[in-house]
Amino acid sequence: MWFEFKMAWRFLMSGKTQTLLILLGIIVGVTVQVFLGFLIQGLQQDLINQTVGTAPHVFILPEANAPRMLTEEESSYSRTITFSGKQTGLSRWRKLSSDVEEIDDVTAVSPTIVGSGFAFRGQKSLSTVMRGINFEQADNIYNIKENLLNTQTADLGGNNILIGSSLAQELELSPGDSLKLRTADGVTDSFFIAGIFDLGNKELNSSWVLMGLNRAATFLDMPNKISNIELQISDVFKSNQIASQIRRNNPRVKVESWQENNQQLLTALESQSSSSLVIQVFVMIAVTLGISSVLAVSVVQKSRQIGILKAMGTNRRRVGIIFLIQGAILGLTGALIGSMGGIGLSKLFVNVVRDETGSPLFPITINLNFILISIAVATLAGMIAALIPARNSAKLNPVEVIRNG
Incomplete structure (x- = not known):
């Protein structure tokens, strides 16, 4: 050679x-x-x-109240029974959260209570999305702590809340100010601004109000239940695979992945x-x-x-x-x-x-x-x-x- x-x-x-x-x-x-x-x-x-870098990759939601088809044995017709009313939320969420944390590719799990409402300041009122979170768990997904303005810590105890920078600017709010919130069901209460965040997303900064999970359960009338569980995984392109695995183990909940919601x-x-x-x-x-x-x-x-x-x-x-x-x-x-x-x-x-x-x-x-x-x-x-x-x-x-x- x-x-x-x-x-x-x-x-x-x-x-x-x-x-x-x-x-x-x-x-x-x-x-x-x-x-x-x-x-x-x-x-x-x-x-x-x-x-999806700082967003959930998989959502676990309550099963929607979808219509069911019931067929009678003695007749040849079928009828549709529609179940109305709002979703009741996830009740056994603590065990479900613990189970999904054991999946190898799951890196963050955040139980969340979500509700819509309004924020009032003087003569101004703006629509908001109120989210009850465990701060440490949610921070693993959204990096809230790194994006806090004018403060290095976030205390969501009691009536303390965090709001987005655009919402704070629109309502002329600063840490330490009070803000009145009203839910879609008409429940109203006053909260204290513990911090202001900038998540780099205009929609989130202008609408999100973060509060403690227990406080949101009371304020949004969700005792012992949550709206959803948000997950992040190590490989974002495995979200469909992880979602399918959770569905198999938990057939009575609805599971969505970011890939299913972002086909374009x-x-x-x-x-x-x-x-x-x-x-x-x-x-x-x-x-x-x-x-x-x-x-x-x-x-x-x-x-x-x-x-x-x-x-x-x-x-x-x-x-x-x-x-x-x-x-x-x-x-x-x-x-x-x-x-x-x-x-x-x-x-x-x-x-x-x-x-x-x-x-x-x-x-x-x-x-x-x-x-x-x-x-x-x-x-x-x-x-x-x-x-x-x-x-x-x-x-x-x-x-x-x-x-x-």
């Missing part, structure tokens, strides 16, 4: 201009491939983080991935054709040398391997340099392209596995491109080549 490698290297060095040109083509192709891959991955990760986002992500893959495939096809064409020319140019090698006893297989090694060297070298170029271009993009605040549009993470795959694909493409030239070189008749020069 050392002989074949030595001859492949000598052939490449004897045509330095051709070698440099094809290396440049491979480097540009792999650079584009790596940069585009990192760009799409960064964009997708940013979209996922904005959508998933379709967009799949479209981005497909577009990226198509572009990368065509880039590699162009690189492969470039290597193949240059090596085909090399066979013609080196036909005399090949003829001499075969006349000296080098068999067809070894001559073909020489060109396969040339393709591998070109592909591997170009892929290594192109990968570094793709990383550099990604770093340049992050540092140059920024939003109005001077922050990067979205983070780009260097994925080592993607780089290794790109290098392997480019090297394989180089060897595939060398197959036809290698086959042509093996077919050369040494006597005719040497005679015709």
Whole structure:
């Protein structure tokens, strides 16, 4: 094998201009491939983080009071009985919370009581969403503590509440002020602002009012029950799998995943991935054709040398391997340099392209596995491109080549 490698290297060095040109083509192709891959991955990760990064991935809800079909045995007709009235909430939620916490991929569990109502301040009144939470458990999902303004702690004991920054600005509220809340059932009480949060979401900041779970149970008339259980999991794309597992173990509750509720986002992500893959495939096809064409020319140019090698006893297989090694060297070298170029271009993009605040549009993470795959694909493409030239070189008749020069 050392002989074949030595001859492949000598052939490449004897045509330095051709070698440099094809290396440049491979480097540009792999650079584009790596940069585009990192760009799409960064964009997708940013979209996922904005959508479900600090949000529940799975919801456990009370079973809806859906109509039931009852069929009588002695008659051929059926009738629909509709159950009306509001949902009664989850009653055995403590055991259910404990059970789902034992699932391996579940990282956070937050029982929640949710109710709608109004906030009053002077002559102003705004609609709100009142949420009863256990602060530590909810913080594992929403990162509330990190997003508190003007305070580092949050005491939700008694009548203390947390409100969003937009709601506080609209009602001109500060920590320590009082706020009157009224539920949809007409229950009214005064609460004290223990803190103001900014969760980076305008809708949440303008409507959410957070209070202790026990206080919400009394205020929203949900004794010993909750509205839902919110879960986060380690791999967001396993939400359907986790939801199905919970359904199997708890058939009397309703379980929803973020994937079921965000089909348009998933379709967009799949479209981005497909577009990226198509572009990368065509880039590699162009690189492969470039290597193949240059090596085909090399066979013609080196036909005399090949003829001499075969006349000296080098068999067809070894001559073909020489060109396969040339393709591998070109592909591997170009892929290594192109990968570094793709990383550099990604770093340049992050540092140059920024939003109005001077922050990067979205983070780009260097994925080592993607780089290794790109290098392997480019090297394989180089060897595939060398197959036809290698086959042509093996077919050369040494006597005719040497005679015709």
